[in-house]
Amino acid sequence: MHPMVKPALRRAWRERQTIQFGVTPAHAVSIGPVDTATGSLLELLDGTRGLELLDAQARAMGLPDGLAGTLVRRLAAAGLIDDATCGGPAAEALRSRADVLDRLRPDAAALSVVDREPGGGMRRLAARRGIRVQVRGAGRVGASVAALLSAAGVGRVDVLDGGCVEPGDVTPGGLPAGAIGERREPAARGLVRRSAPQRPPRSAAGAGVGAGAGAAGDPGLSLVLVCPRDGLGAYAPDPGAAADWVEGGVPHLYAGVVEATGVVGPLVLPGGTACAGCLELGRTDRDPGWPRLLAQWRSGGRRIPVPACDLALASTVAGLTAAHALSFLDGELPLTTGIRWETSLPLLDWRREALAPHPRCVCGAARGSGSSGKTEGEDTSGAAGSHETMAG
Template identity: 35%
Template sequence: MSDTDHPLLPPATPLLLRAADTVQVGGVDSGVGLVVRPGAAELTALLRGLDGRRPQRAVLTDAAESGFDPAAVAGLLDGLRTAGLLVDLDAADLLAADAGPAAAARTTAELPAVRGHPGGRPRWAARRRATVLVEGATRVGVPLASVLAASGVGRVCISDRGPALAADAVVGGLRARDEGRPRALAAADAVRRASPLADVRPLPEGTTPDLVVLARPWAAADPLATGWQRSGIVHVVATVRGETGVVGPLVVPGRTSCLRCADLRRRDADPSWPALAAQLTAGEVPPSGSTITCLLTAVTAAQQVLAYLDGSGAPAALGATVELRPPDLVPVRRPWAAHPECGCLAAPGRSAATPSGDSRGPALGARETVRGQWDQERPDRGPLRTDDLRPP
């Protein structure tokens, strides 16, 4: 933490009166919380005032002017951070937010979920700089693009050359009235409905996205997928095959197994697979999947994309597929190890491909979560009390 960080206590964080002199911060459904004894209306007002617009030094100055002990307030803020209840913004996050009260309200709702690493620093500015290309304005691709735009991804482009069909309509995606329109234009309108200020313009020639989502049936030998692999562009499959939602593999060229690896593994298990795969991707595949399957697939894929862009942990789809089969739709992970005949891990390219402006590379480690409700303890004086927030 630095004095320039802007502490934000999400507005939806519960502030509950456990007793006449005790306030509980959070810790309801998530099991993460902090209890402060004794609590008071002044303390609740101080906490509600943590709106992310002031640096910590300004928060402490204002607290002192209100009669609180700045050192005790700083200790309280540290306790909230340790419990995972406080989000520290930085200037880049604030500058990256869209202007206007409606956009600010949406941004505030999204920010608590945008954490770059276990230390808790948000990555909102990185999301705003990122560009995602969705190949396929499908019943998965369009809701997925809408979720990404609403979650703060700065530029979300959808590529599709076909006309919209009545069967393409889905909640959060194309509408029945879009039938006959170019899918790409109808999809752009759907994204704007979810996020009115989203940049949905097609990418200029020669510009590469940070990540590509393959939202229609793909063959491992497809020239586009092969080109992304050779160029080092991160890509992930998100589609419905038959009635099963499939997310992954998420391919980081040079670092994870690729689409061809999975194809070769299938061939090893079934020599007839090449002929079957060719049939699966021959011609226009009709829209498929129930609404709930498509939406759950889109949300699952969006989570994988955002985990990669944020650098917040190892997405489950790295070198694997996450499959959602009706009727229970419980995610099942199927790993696809690199195939010795492929050689993709030795292939040249942007093997350290990362979102724009991020030099850390994609996070491949697990993320830990702080859990459990606890009191803010200090070795010298016990639980933090309201009286301790005031100067002697």
């Protein structure tokens, strides 16, 4: 082990015998009492020394035997120690690719803050390279989501969409102006390839677009992101379109913009959280006229010529969607799990709606959760962060 104090966390003396690591309440930790001599030993925890060398240098500084090991264990228990050599074979392979890792160092630093285990951040980052996701939709939201996931190190990002790129699809983080007139799937494939820290060969990059889950030699889908160009498909998702994912147990996350309202969530865990069918049944219980409205909106008879999709709002939705997707892919359950977040122009206040599994839905999630089928009202308070303080 080559321990180092996590460099992503700023540290400062709170008072003469207490050191605070980290700035924000979500990840700040205070350690004390720490005398000045022990504090000087912190400077040696930079990942270049093993424990034996640390002990020897501590003795040379006149510090007691075993103090270095005690300090490392104490900091590790507080989630403050990283290891420049840990993370397993996949992490070691990533470290060997300096060109790729240089692109991802800020992501690795962020993951080191999130994961308390030494080497855990690098382990999570390396694991992304073996993940396959699918993005349904290559408009202002979907294309940006695909680019962000690829740039964050997700190894395979497939994009499904039809038609050709239109001028209104162009965004700074998504499809470029040069793609106007191209077919959306090849254009999105090029965007994903250009965004990746390690660009795959063109043939490999193209092989996955449009491929189904479980194709020979392909990793299975870890997540489907439903980002339709018509945001109605995210706000009121079609249960029929999601039936195969629900039956196959494929997690899927909805996101989009409809009529100047951004929607992120829910993240559906089949059999565990509310699915598109639960949403539709629950809304119908509260509003008997909802099925009639949906039938007209989905029929295509009164399609609006230009969807209302503000560029900045679409970029905000795409960024938040990618962040929630990465959190899930890294092994967490983000606050879109069974929850939908909405924000609308011009005030951009985020609203939270918890969505309960419906007892009449064929997905069966209500049987596992004991849900009554009722949907909680909006909660604008958001989610509170946690602040862990450790002393002694």
